[in-house]
Structure formats: C-alpha cells, structure tokens
Amino acid sequence: MTTEYTYEGTRKTAEIGGVVVSWHEAGEGDPLVLLHGSGPGVSAWSNFRHNLPVFAKRFRTIMPDMPGFGASGLPELDEFYATLAARRIALLLDHLQIESAAFTGNSMGGAVVAELAALHPERVKQMALIGSGGLSVGVFGTDPSEGFLRLFEFLDDPTRERMIGWIKTMVYDHRLITDELVDERMRNALADGVIARMKAIFGAMFNPTLRKGVPPLWTRAGTIKTPTLLLWGRDDRMLPYDHAHLANRLLPEVELHSFSRCGHWVQVERKSDFERVSTEFHTR
Template sequence: MTALTFESTRVTHDVDGLTFACHEAGEGEPLFLLHGSGPGVSAWSNFRYNLPVFAENFRTIAPDLPGFGGSDLPELTEVYPVAAARRIAGLMDELGIESAVFVGNSMGGAVAAELAALYPERVRRLALMGSGGLSVGLFAAEPSEGFVRLFEFLDEPTRERMIAWVRTMVSDHGRITDELIDERMHNALEEGVIDKTRKIIGSMFHPALRQKYTPLWTKAASFTTPTLLLWGRDDRMLPYDQAHFATRWLPEVELHTFARCGHWVQVERKTEFERVVLEFLTRKTSEVEGAGHGA
C-alpha cells in the first residue's frame, strides 16, 4: 500500500451544516476509529500509525470528533458522548453507511458505546480501549490522576502541564519526546481549541445536562453488541479496575489486558493491539456472538 499521509487521507464532509473532518483509506467493510479527548488530540494524532494496518482490511474512517481537530463543535444540549454519537450517526448517513464496526479510545470508546445504545443496528462490533462510559471506578480515587492533570492543563495550558498530563498516558516515559510535546502544544494552543475542550469536558459535569442523562454503565447489561475491551494495566486516566466492572455486566464481552501499558494502548502496544483487534473484527459472526458466554 502507498504510504498514507495526512494530506492524502484527509477529507471533509458537511453534516447538518457543520464540518466533519476525517481521514479515510482502504476498501471493504466500514470501520470507524474514534479518538480520545485530550488536549491537542485529533484522529491523526491518535491513529496515524494504526490507520495503514486497518486500511489493509477495511474501509477505514477516522473522524475528528466534533470540536476536535478540523471538526466543528455543535451547541451541546446533551452530554458530549451522546451528542457526538448522534453526529457520528449523521456522518454515517452522509457516507451512505448503514452499519459498521468501531474502534474507540477513551472518550471515543464512550461515543461508540453511546452510538450502540442509541442505534444498536448500526454498530456490528465494538473494540474499546480504556473506554469511558461503560464502567465506573471501584477502587481508585476520583477524579483519576490523569483527569487531575488534564484539568490543570485546561486551567493553565503550559508546556510543563502538558508534559505532566502526557506522563499519565503512558507507562514507558521514554516515549515522551520533545516532538510529541511540541505537536500537542501546537494543536492545543490553536485558536479556540482550549475553549472548545473546556465546553466538551464541562458538558459531562453540567448539572442540567446530567439530570436528563442516563449513565451508559447502568444500561450495560442490555447491550447486544459483541464487545472487545482492551486495557493497559497501568492506565492512570481510566484505571484498570474499571475494566472488570464493564466485563461483569456486558453480556457479549472479551477483555484483553496489556502489562507495562498505560492509556494509549494503540501506541504502547501497537502491534499486539492491531493483532488482537483485527482477529476480533474479522472473526466469523457466530464465533464472536458466542465468545462472551465464557467471560
């Protein structure tokens, strides 16, 4: 396959009058890659190194979630994961996609799971890494260390605070290079980015929006979508104990744990992540549907 670059894969779509920026590559069954919510994040920053591998097997679509990267942020009248899930459904309509498989990281996992709750017929399988939404903390303090560092950066977006936040994302701090911090700082300090990120995170704590929101984890037992959970044992953003809560309640579920790995499973354990996810997503349907009964 020809090398995939930012420019060669970049496309934009109009969904209900708002811009949706995406990276698209490959052919076949549609696969959506949904990124997390950290400062300066985008589909490209989250999945650029995984995109070529998935594009060998799927029509792979990695959108910038609403309010991130090149995608517009709609007015938030619901908590963000629900609002974003509705926008992803709109993007699927725009692309003529009735159903797809999804890979979601962190916030992207929550968005994919909310989409499966709203429109189960549109989500064939879910692979979720360190996902929010479907689990709650059992033992670790709330908010987690990762969230504390995120809030500190949003309050005062300095390079030192970006480094402190990124340190909570990975187990191997040798992966934290000046190039990585420079890229994240550049993206995070683009005009309007910090304000949009504050609105996105704030929606999940907004009293009026939370009052009309039914937490996703309370509906986990009713999920019909075969789900693979992937978790870094050293995750300091959404700690590992949350994996076991979700595994206990999701009816059709598998859990794969990575030692010496933090929140960015797709980065720290790239090859193993791709192998496990591809096996799950390409497995015969009957095998996937039966997998959860032994979990």
C-alpha cells in the same frame, strides 16, 4: 510493503447537520470507524495515524475528528456530549452511505461508540473499546484520576511543563515522550479556540442539567448486546484498569484483553499487539 498515508492525502470534509466534519479515510473492504479520545491537542490523526496503514489493508478505515476536536466544528452543546457525538457519528455514517460498521473507540471515543450502540444498535456491528469511559466505573481508585487531574491542570494553565505532566500519565514507558510529541500536542492545543472548545466539551460532559434524564451508560450496559472487546492497559492512570471489570461483568457479549507495561494509549505502547488483537476480533 506498507503504504504511506499523509494527513492531507487521507483527509475529507463535508458540512453535515450544519457543522463542518473532518475525517480521514483509507483502504477498502468492510467499514471500520476509529474514534479518538479526549485531551489537549487530540485528533483522529494524532490518535490513530500510526495504526491506519495496518487497518487500511483489511478495512475501509474511517477516522473522524469528533465534534469540537481537530478540524471538526462544534455544534451547540445542548445535550450530554457523548450522546451528541454519537448522534453526529450516525449522521456521518448516513453521509457515507454506511448502514452499519465495526468500531474501535479510545477513552472518550469508547463512550461515544457505546452510546451509539445503545441508541442505534443496528449501526454498530461490533466494538473494540480501548480504556473506555462511560461503561467503566472505578472500584478502587480516587475520582478524578491522576490523569484527569493533570488534564484539568493543563486546561487551567496550558504550559509545556503541564503538557508533559499530563502525557506522563498516558504512557507507562516515558521514553515515548519525545520533544516531537510534546511540540505537536502543544501546537495543536494552543491553536485558536482549542482550549475554549475543550472546556466547553468537558462542561457538557459534567453539566448536571444536560445529564438529567440521561442515565449513566454503565447502568444500561446490560441492554447493550453488541459484541464487545475491552482493551485495557494494566498501568492506565487515566481510567485505571479496575474500571474494566464492571463493564466486563455487565455487558452481555464481552471479552477483556489486558496489556502489561502499558498505560492509557494502548494503540501506541502496544501497537502491533493492539492491531493484531483488534483485527482478529473485527474479522471473525
């Protein structure tokens, strides 16, 4: 029988490094940290809540809202966002008295996990990266991708129509785009301060001043020896599948698993397959 977990029943908060951090936690065993991606209305709960019951059976599963997302506060953006977020996740591990953990990161969350593995390799036992940024570089597609274009359109004019346009680039099967999903994302995205924080975060990601002195993560891939599983939807329109191949070539300890008829949200569209493959990887 699958345990039912609720938002409030799993949610914890603490002030860490001068900023309120919110996370969800369930299960016992070796720690597994799930880091969500970016996008309007995203949070740890919206990204991974349907996967939580499966992982909580095997792991002490921790799902943080990354800095500026969900219910976590946004610290001063005085450095490249992925680096800042990686340092903040390390502080959360310290708060939870976890020396090292397995990680699964989706999209931007994958870039944050990989940055943490580069900065503090002893903190990351292994990492499963879903359609990850940072380590991936497009070979054939245009830049920015269709998914990023729809995302930035929504941030400039946050209408329901543009939200639907963005979600359509996230999934292969548009039957998954229900009114309930769109309503939830709109409600979260239009909450006080969310759009402003999103713009600030993307500004910190692309600000050339903040990026100065921070070599692109993919140029450091050869130094990241953390065992890595790349998970990619073949029909991803946010970070298209061809992005996977450079990371697959450069990372020393890596394997790649692709999913047909699947977009950027592998954990949603191929839920049971994602859970099976990533659990096998994390329990070796």
